[in-house]
Amino acid sequence: MAVRYVSIGLLLSALTACGTGSLGDSVTVVDSAGIRIVENTTPQWRDGEEWYLSPEPVVVIGGGDTEEDQLFRVVAALRLSDGRIVVANGGTNEIRFYGPEGAFLSASGGEGEGPGEFRWLYMVARLRSDSLVAYDGILHRATIFDANGNIGRTTPIERRGGLLVVGALQDGSLVGMRPDPLIGRFGPGVSVDSGDYVAYGLDGAVDTIARFPRLEVFFHEGRPSVLDALALGRAAYGATGDDRIYLGWNDSYEIGSYSRTGKLLQLTRLDMSARPLTADMIEAYTAERVAGVRGESRRRRLEEWLSANPWPETLPVFREMRTDRRGNLWVENYPAPGTSMNFRSVFDVEGFFLGRVTMPHEFSPLDIGPDYVLGLWRDEDDVEHVRMYELIEP
Numbered sequence: 001m002a003v004r005y006v007s008i009g010l011l012l013s014a015l016t017a018c019g020t021g022s023l024g025d026s027v028t029v030v031d032s033a034g035i036r037i038v039e040n041t042t043p044q045w046r047d048g049e050e051w052y053l054s055p056e057p058v059v060v061i062g063g064g065d066t067e068e069d070q071l072f073r074v075v076a077a078l079r080l081s082d083g084r085i086v087v088a089n090g091g092t093n094e095i096r097f098y099g100p101e102g103a104f105l106s107a108s109g110g111e112g113e114g115p116g117e118f119r120w121l122y123m124v125a126r127l128r129s130d131s132l133v134a135y136d137g138i139l140h141r142a143t144i145f146d147a148n149g150n151i152g153r154t155t156p157i158e159r160r161g162g163l164l165v166v167g168a169l170q171d172g173s174l175v176g177m178r179p180d181p182l183i184g185r186f187g188p189g190v191s192v193d194s195g196d197y198v199a200y201g202l203d204g205a206v207d208t209i210a211r212f213p214r215l216e217v218f219f220h221e222g223r224p225s226v227l228d229a230l231a232l233g234r235a236a237y238g239a240t241g242d243d244r245i246y247l248g249w250n251d252s253y254e255i256g257s258y259s260r261t262g263k264l265l266q267l268t269r270l271d272m273s274a275r276p277l278t279a280d281m282i283e284a285y286t287a288e289r290v291a292g293v294r295g296e297s298r299r300r301r302l303e304e305w306l307s308a309n310p311w312p313e314t315l316p317v318f319r320e321m322r323t324d325r326r327g328n329l330w331v332e333n334y335p336a337p338g339t340s341m342n343f344r345s346v347f348d349v350e351g352f353f354l355g356r357v358t359m360p361h362e363f364s365p366l367d368i369g370p371d372y373v374l375g376l377w378r379d380e381d382d383v384e385h386v387r388m389y390e391l392i393e394p
Contacts, residue, residue: 027352036266038351045355051346052357053373054390059102061087062385068096068104071384074376076124078367079388080147085374086124086132087386093118095134097149108149109134116143116151125168125240126367133168133202142174142202155202163200164214167240167322169260172202175240179214190218190230190310197238197247199260209262212236213249220308231309232277232285232316232337239321239329241349246329250316255331257351268329268351274314275336282311284338318345324368328354363387 028039045051062071072091079085083100093112097105109118122137130147140163144152157163157174165176179195193216197209216233229235239246244265248255251274257266286306293299320332327349333356335341342359359365365375366386374388 029351035264036351038266038268039271040269040347040351040353041271042353043355044352049394050355050357051391051393053359054392057377057387057389058372059085059100059374059388060385061085061098061102061387063379063383066104068107071386074366074384074386075121076366077374077376077386078124078126079369079372079374080126080130082130082147085386085388086126088121088124088134090121093121095121095124095132095145095149106149108145108151113139115154116145123165123167123174127168127172128170133172133174135163135165135174137162137165142172142200144172144202153202155204157200158206163198164195166238169199169240169245170242173199173260175199175209175238175245177212177214177236177238188219190216190233192234193217197245197258199245207261209245209258209260210247210256210264212247216312218310220305228305230312231289231306232282232312234312234316235319237319237321239323241323241327241329244323244327246321246323248318248321248331250318250334253317255321255329255347266351268347270345270353272317272333274317277312277315281315281337288337320364322365322368325370328368330357330365330368360387360389 026042026044030037062069064070071089074087075090076088077085085098087096087098089096093109094107095109096107099105109116111117113119118136119138120136121134123135125133127133132145134143134145140157141154142157143154146152163176163178165174168174177195177197179193193214194212195214197212199207199209213236215235216230218228218230234249234251236247236249243260245258246255247258253270253272255268256264258264289306290299290302293302315336316334318331319334321329323329329347330344332344340361342361343356344359345356346354348354363375363377365373367374371391372388373391377385377387
């Protein structure tokens with residue numbers, strides 16, 4: 001595969017020098033006013049080249065009898081260069097360190113407002129030299145830890161409007177959306193909430209990346225004071241690489257690649273149309289939502305809310321996205337309600353659609369390396385586990 005990446009890159013250079021080009025029938029590249037537009041139709045992987053995960057996990061954390069082996073509200077899991085695994089356990093506001101085989105080693109953080117403590121452990125990301133940056137969504141501050149969990153510097157983050165963090169760049173900058181105020185901005189019916197994606201540096205520098213929609217919202221008919229997210233509505237998703245920010249609005253398969261200062265570098269597109277939303281899908285979605293609610297009165301209120309939801313005509317096309325250690329972008333294709341479909345479309349740094357990787361049922365990848373996928377898995381009792389699978393590339 002390495003040789004193939006090089007040959008594609010060399011061919012791309014020749015093509016984009018002329019402004020446009022095509023790699024057979026699978027992808028077309030266009031240079032439009034300095035923005036690379038990559039139009040994908042079919043995967044680059046040929047039969048037998050597809051990546052896949054090992055049938056069984058090679059490491060399992062969680063589900064045990066001890067406190068250290070019980071997980072709740074895992075917000076991050078990542079692997080350090082020496083093989084240790086870091087788990088951000090939001091239920092206890094701890095950053096836990098486990099050995100390469102999953103044995104508990106130590107924990108940092110905890111509930112509180114002192115140095116290195118958290119009120120709401122919202123995000124943890126790995127930086128250079130295996131240092132970590134953690135964001136507290138209530139105290140609005142970023143804290144740096146070294147690879148052993150020792151506390152470094154703490155930086156306050158602007159509180160205005162809050163910050164919906166999606167990740168961090170390798171210089172420690174936090175990237176997230178600063179949503180607009182909701183009060184008084186919407187009338188009856190469906191509207192689109194918006195905000196600014198920004199990068200907050202640890203030195204206090206703030207750069208606006210892009211103005212972007214956030215999600216579809218609606219007011220209940222006859223209840224204009226109640227604002228809700230539209231069920232099965234559109235939403236924005238983002239991810240960070242070493243020095244790039246990826247943003248996409250999931251009404252179509254188009255993802256923009258931005259610099260920290262907001263320059264649009266590339267648009268990556270995949271020829272995949274939105275699927276019509278059927279009555280069976282709505283019924284399955286409603287059943288799934290209601291089944292997860294405890295208490296008869298709460299279930300009844302949810303059913304009433306869903307019955308008033310103005311359902312869209314089509315499903316969104318994707319949702320979560322994240323980058324791996326090599327800069328590839330993994331995008332979750334939006335699953336049809338009532339199905340167990342769980343796979344990711346993989347794009348390389350040039351925007352080429354490599355192919356799809358199937359994930360285990362109820363598994364969400366959180367850290368993807370050259371030979372592993374580490375993520376969160378829930379069992380039939382909704383108990384959280386962190387699992388690591390081998391990533392196999394034929």
